[in-house]
Amino acid sequence: MFSTLVTIAGVHIIALASPGPDTFIVMQTAASKSRKEAMMCVVGITVGVAAWAAVSLLGLQWLFDQFAWLHKTIMLMGGIYLGWMGFKIMKSSLKASTSATADSSLGTQEAKSKPFLTGLFTNLANAKALVYFSSVFALFIRPDMEWTQSFPIFLLVITETFLWFSFVGLLIGLPKPKRIYRSAGKWIDGACGAIFGVFGGGLIYSALKE
Template sequence: MNEASILITLAGVHFLALMSPGPDVALVVQNATRYGRQTGVYIALGLSFGILLHSILSITGISYLVHQQPVLFALLQLCGGSYLLYLGFGALKATITHWNLSVERSSSSQKALLLSNKRQAFSRGFMTNILNPKALVFFVSLMSTLVPASMSVTGKGIALLILWSLSLAWFACLAWMLSTERLQAKLNQASRYIDLLCGVIFSLIGLTIVWQSLTSFIH
C-alpha cells in the first residue's frame, strides 16, 4: 500500500471514530448548547490539539511504551477517569443548581461566560481528550496498524496534519450547527436536560475507567 492510500485510509478510520459518541462529542454538545458558538469552537480547538498530541506521542512510540507499562497506564486511567467524573459531577451539579432558573437569567449568565471563557474552554477540551486513556489506546492501535515505521517523515507529517485538521473541522462544525440562532433557541429550553445527559455520560465513563484502573492495581 502506497503512502497516499495509507493516508486516505487513516483519514477515513479517524473520521468514523470522531463521529462515534463519547466524552469529546458530549463535551462539545454540552458547551455549545449552553454557552454558544464561541465557547463550542474553543472546546473544539482544545480537543483537536489533544488529538494532535496523542498522535505525536503514538507516532513516536511514546504512547506504546506507556501502554506496555501496567502501573503507569493504570495511573493514567485513574487520572483520566477522575477528570471525567469531575466533569460529570460538575454537569449534574449545574443541572440541579439551574433547574429553577428562568430563561432570562440563564441567558445573561451564558453571555458573561462567553466573554471570559476562551482559555477555560480550550483547556477543558484539551484535558478531556489527552486524559482519556481510551484515546491513547485508539491512537496506539491506529498508528501501529496504518502508519508503518518505514513511512517518510513527510508522510508522517501529513498524517498528523490530517488527524488534527479533521478533528478540528468535525468538532467545530458540530459546535457551529448546535449554535445557530434557530436551533439555539430550542436547545436553550432543553439545556438542563442536555447537562443532565452529559453529566450521566461523563460519570458513567469516568466510573468505568476508574474501576478498570483500580482492578488492574489489585491484579
C-alpha cells in the same frame, strides 16, 4: 502513501463520529453558550488530538509496553477527571437560569480560556482517544517511518479532527438547537453529566481491574 492516508482518513472519521466525551462536551458548549466558546473547545480538543498523534508517532505503544504502570495511571487520572466533569455539569444543571446568565457575562481572560482548557483536558482524559491512538492508529505507524511520511499523517489527523468538531459545534449552535436547549437545558445537562460520569467510572474501573 496516498492509499495509507485515505485509509487513515476513513478510520479516523469513524472514530471521530462515534459518540464520546469530546462530542458531548462540544455539543453541550455549543448549545449552552456561544459558537465562539464552542470553537475554543474544538481548538482545545484538536490540540489534545495533536498531542496524542505526536506521542503515537513517536512510539506510544512501545512506551506502554516498557512502562505498564503508565497506561494504568493515565486511565485512572482520566477517569477521575471525567467523573469530576460529570459532577460539575450535573451540579450546574441544578442552578437557576439567573446564575447562568450572570456567569455568561464574565469577560475575564480566565473565562475566555475555560472552553479551550475544557476541550483539551476532556480529550486528554478520553479513554477512546487513549485506546485509539495506542492500538488502531498505531497499526499504521512503522518504526522506520521517516518524517516525510509521518508528518502528512499528523496533519491529516489534526485537520480532520478540527473540521469534524467544528461542524458539530456550528450545527448545534444554530438557533433551533439552542432554542431546544433553552427549553430543556436542565435535563440535557443532567444527561450529559451522567454520561461523563459513566465514562469516568468505566475508566476508573478498567484501570483498577488491570
